[in-house]
Amino acid sequence: MAIVNFSLNNKIAVVIGGSKGIGRAIALTFAENGADLVISARGLEALKQTKTDIEKFGRRCHIVQADVNNDKDIQRIADQTMDVFGGIDILVTLPALGGSFGGYAPIVEWEADKWDTMMKVNLWAPFFASKLFYPMMVKRGGGRVIHMTSNDGIRPSGGLGPYPVSRASVIHLTRVCAVEWAPVGIRVNCIAPGIVRTAMAANLVKKIEETGNQLNPMKQIGEPEDIAGIALYLASDAGKYATGSTYVVDGGEIA
Numbered sequence: 089m090a091i092v093n094f095s096l097n098n099k100i101a102v103v104i105g106g107s108k109g110i111g112r113a114i115a116l117t118f119a120e121n122g123a124d125l126v127i128s129a130r131g132l133e134a135l136k137q138t139k140t141d142i143e144k145f146g147r148r149c150h151i152v153q154a155d156v157n158n159d160k161d162i163q164r165i166a167d168q169t170m171d172v173f174g175g176i177d178i179l180v181t182l183p184a185l186g187g188s189f190g191g192y193a194p195i196v197e198w199e200a201d202k203w204d205t206m207m208k209v210n211l212w213a214p215f216f217a218s219k220l221f222y223p224m225m226v227k228r229g230g231g232r233v234i235h236m237t238s239n240d241g242i243r244p245s246g247g248l249g250p251y252p253v254s255r256a257s258v259i260h261l262t263r264v265c266a267v268e269w270a271p272v273g274i275r276v277n278c279i280a281p282g283i284v285r286t287a288m289a290a291n292l293v294k295k296i297e298e299t300g301n302q303l304n305p306m307k308q309i310g311e312p313e314d315i316a317g318i319a320l321y322l323a324s325d326a327g328k329y330a331t332g333s334t335y336v337v338d339g340g341e342i343a
Contacts, residue, residue, distance in 0.1 A: 094121055094324045095325075096320075099118075100125075101125050101323065102127075102128075102165065102169055103115045104128050104179075104181045107128075107134035108129065108286070110286060111180070111182040114182075114312075114320075115127050115142060116142060116316070118319075118320065119145040119149070121324070122147070124147050124149070125148070126169045126173065127149065127150075129183075130154070131153075156209055157209050175224045175228050176225060176228070176231065177228060179231070179234070180319060181214040185209045190206070192249075193247070195249045197249075198249045206251065210251070210257075218265060222274070229273055234279060234322050235262050235277075235278045236281070237255045237258040238281060239342050241254075242256070242259070242342055266332030266333075277333050277334070279335050280335065281315050282303065282304060282310060282337065282341040282342070283296065283310060283338070284309070284315060286312065297309075305343070306339035315337055322335070
């Protein structure tokens with residue numbers, strides 16, 4: 089028996105936003121370590137490709153084309169997970185709208201409609217998904233919820249409008265759920281990446297590479313796989329004593 093157990097054998101994981109970037113890396117890492125998966129995203133082709141790659145590990149994968157800005161789509165993810173796998177052990181939520189959604193405007197310039205949309209996608213969607221999957225986890229004797237936030241939720245940058253507000257709110261959502269759900273065996277944690285090479289951060293990554301002005305003391309841009317390792321720890325029994333915490337992975341940027 090391993091001293092530290094990272095196995096996800098016989099576990100069912102749902103990765104909302106699991107077709108590209110960090111979500112894809114997490115989904116593949118979970119599959120590599122024994123989990124069967126449900127992955128969702130808006131783009132069907134990327135979902136199909138990630139499904140194919142997951143199945144190369146000999147794991148099952150069900151895909152759901154869904155937009156987390158629509159509650160009915162989130163409900164559909166939950167319903168199909170129950171239909172296909174009969175329950176869930178691990179939930180990872182990743183979708184988010186970034187500062188570019190509002191044109192990188194100062195917070196005072198944001199209008200109510202865009203504020204509401206950002207809060208619905210960045211805060212309500214992770215909560216609503218957790219709420220839907222909560223009873224499934226309880227029936228299986230417990231589970232793990234991992235929310236993706238940002239180091240901007242801890243030390244906000246200017247010019248991103250309510251984005252840091254939404255990210256900080258996810259951190260507190262994590263804490264509240266961790267306290268309330270610990271008695272039923274559900275651990276809830278949060279990962280706060282810094283700059284990572286993803287489509288969402290493509291413009292910033294390009295600027296850093298062109299100017300050489302790195303944001304962190306390691307002078308590195310993170311890769312999606314750098315975040316997947318933390319997710320595996322939190323999803324597995326290796327992290328069985330961890331709940332209510334936010335794990336910053338940013339090359340020391342906000343240290």
